[in-house]
Amino acid sequence: MAEHHNSLRSAQTSMANYPEAYDDALRRAAIFDAMSNTHRHAILAQATVLELGAGQIWQKDDTSQDFCLLVSGRLRMQQETSDGLRHIARYVLSGDVFEMPHDLDAEPQIAAAACADSTVLIWSNPVWTSLLAQDVLLSSNTARALTHILRETQTRVRQIATQDVEQRLANAVLGLLDRASQPVKGGLAIDFPIGRKDFADMIGTTQTTVSRIVSTWETKGFLRTGKFKFEVTNIAQLRAYAAGLDRNSPARFANQRKQARLALA
């Protein structure tokens, strides 16, 4: 996890130096919904900017806690557990907000790994708290954005607790295609580099298992993969897997779930 830990702090500049550069992307961010330009600029003026090159990893080196907005790029939010497993908590896409908490009791520290060149706006916790306390539009937009992330996260808990690994993988691929895709010949591709190990660490399984399923899907002809590339040529079929429909029989399907739960023991 030690790709590039070079002096990120020095890359931070005040938002005041970026008056126009990102304005179009920022206007569309959910936390600035229904906000005037003047209003948005006043909030932006209190942010600092952090630029991360693709492959760089940002990890808090102090006890502060930041509220962040990804202006452009893609971030992989990851944690390493005490026994060396990597967990991918979430992929943050441009326009998304996220927290960079300081070390919480017993929680593995969160790191943000840039999957592409990324620009992050940072408000320190005191600054953000004081902005929320005086700005009802920002507060209600933030509450709505958090509700949205919370729903997604609750869905992930349910999927991982009740679905077998093939269905979980289908949902993970579909979730990223829905949020971050680009058209390719005959289908859609996830628009940033992502590999089998990444999916394994999102859905709580091994790379070997992901590879086995991916091979089956490639044989069936609705998925193409390359080095850190995922392209789907038949979304309907992927959706069927994600819904748990592509099975021999419902009975076999329910049984697989029970087997998976038993096997976890």
Added chain:
Amino acid sequence: MAEHHNSLRSAQTSMANYPEAYDDALRRAAIFDAMSNTHRHAILAQATVLELGAGQIWQKDDTSQDFCLLVSGRLRMQQETSDGLRHIARYVLSGDVFEMPHDLDAEPQIAAAACADSTVLIWSNPVWTSLLAQDVLLSSNTARALTHILRETQTRVRQIATQDVEQRLANAVLGLLDRASQPVKGGLAIDFPIGRKDFADMIGTTQTTVSRIVSTWETKGFLRTGKFKFEVTNIAQLRAYAAGLDRNSPARFANQRKQARLALA
């Protein structure tokens, strides 16, 4: 899941009829933090009250979407998947907020099952949205409360994706003891009725597996269980399991994780 679906709507009354009854509990709720009595009462006046008897299940029967606060009691938020597995998304304790969404695409419907006599305040989505839009203290308190729930939910995703079943169970028991416990002879008990199946449906395993682990813990002498009763007599030992410390060796421990992930396939 069909215990008591009797006419809950008729049990709803306006909050105006409850001017004092719950005021002490409400004053301590996080969304009313730092709020004057007058201010809080104005928000409460827009809520309706729903009383649920222990064992009753509340499920939305319309397309509306509510923002809710549990004034007293305990609720088990549960979903039934298409293949008949029950997933427990969260236990809601008094003072906690929660959403009762209408049917989302492809999401199993959420039901709130009362584990004890419970009183719920309900704001419909339009009412709540309009309150947030004009009340900066309520909005920022809500954003903070949602951040808290989001962190808890993200922790659950990580636990279920990276921990073996014994560690997950220890964390689930500990999490409820931390939030809802009462002293009993020689230890602490979860203060509402909860059984092995409930824990299985929280952590994504079978009742059989939970029973096997519970038996081991009872033999080791730090857990006592009865019919829907969980009492812990040595919290430190439970914490060690929750942290993944009580193992023969770190190597064996890491290996168990990998085995668990492989077994999921």
